[in-house]
Amino acid sequence: MPTLLQLMLEFAKTGLFSVGGGLATLPFLYEMSDSFGWFSHADIADMIAVSESTPGAIGINMSTYAGFTTGGIPGAFLASLALAFPSFIVILIIARFLAKFRNNPHVEGAFYGLRPASLAMISAAGLNVAKVALVNLDAYAASGAISDLFLWKAIILGVMIFVGQRKLKWHPVVFIAISAVAGIVFQF
């Protein structure tokens, strides 16, 4: 039970401080992974993929997933509700003072600072995913050879997807499916 309460508190905190949409929850998820070990860094990367391929935002998906692994089905529901709760209250309040909120210069000012901050933390999360996906730190530490540091197959795939996405503009789920097949065929 204390774990479940802790889980709800952590996801409520995430819901309160992640501003600017789905990926903004990532720094909080990495913090949770480091401090409580409810899920691994690789789990977070996998859940980003799951979130891009299923309806619903990454925050809800991760709270459901972490809730399920630590507290079964009740845990899944409680963690997701905890994530949704702070913003629910905030929106109820704002709905009453809509016009005032829109025209408040301090809100604009805060966003002038929050946008680059949120982007910086998304970039850091990207670096975290790259650490799992593109390099093999263990092999590098063991052999000390730079060629062992990089997962070359993964990097080639990454470049191809990057170019492909820019040119073709397909839905991300298509590229995720292609990557899954490439991972199986080329034994990533």
Added chain:
Amino acid sequence: MNELLELYWTFLKIGCVTFGGGYAMLPILERELVDKRNWTTMDDLRDYFSIGQCTPGIIALNVSTFIGEKRRGVTGAMAATLGFLTGPIIIILIIAAFLTNFASLPLVQHAFAGIRVCVCVLIIQAVLRLWKKSVVDPFTLALYLIIFVLNAFSGVLPVKVPAAVLVVCAGVAGITASLIRNRRTGSGQTGKEKEEK
């Protein structure tokens, strides 16, 4: 009671078809809420989105809460929000049950190793897309770099600053910088000008 059920059901449906979240759901909301049900107008919807973006939490959820509250007050907001949450929770429960049972299979592991590469690229694309709107001048660039270093290298730095503290500090820094600039130029338009750039 009937309208509450309708709110719940409508947002349950919307929650099941919005891939990718955020602005991806705007056309779906427009069809379901403006065209079919006349619950709101396109202009209001855009307002809810811009507010949903600059308040904490998930944008899609915030928009659901907004429309629910507009229709039926607090209970309406609850019905819409819970409706939106229902689909994703059930889908992830199924996937989580699958993952805990099959994650150890080599086939699944190879597939996810490939998928992680794609996720990495998707995040890079998102950063590139958001860059122009977020990093607009030396101040925002400095803020970006400081927060990136503090957050990305928290493991090797002597102090670990929690993400929540970084968010609050960035908000305060943004307000302060805007105030200083306004005082210097004597106009109250800094925020608007930033938007247009």
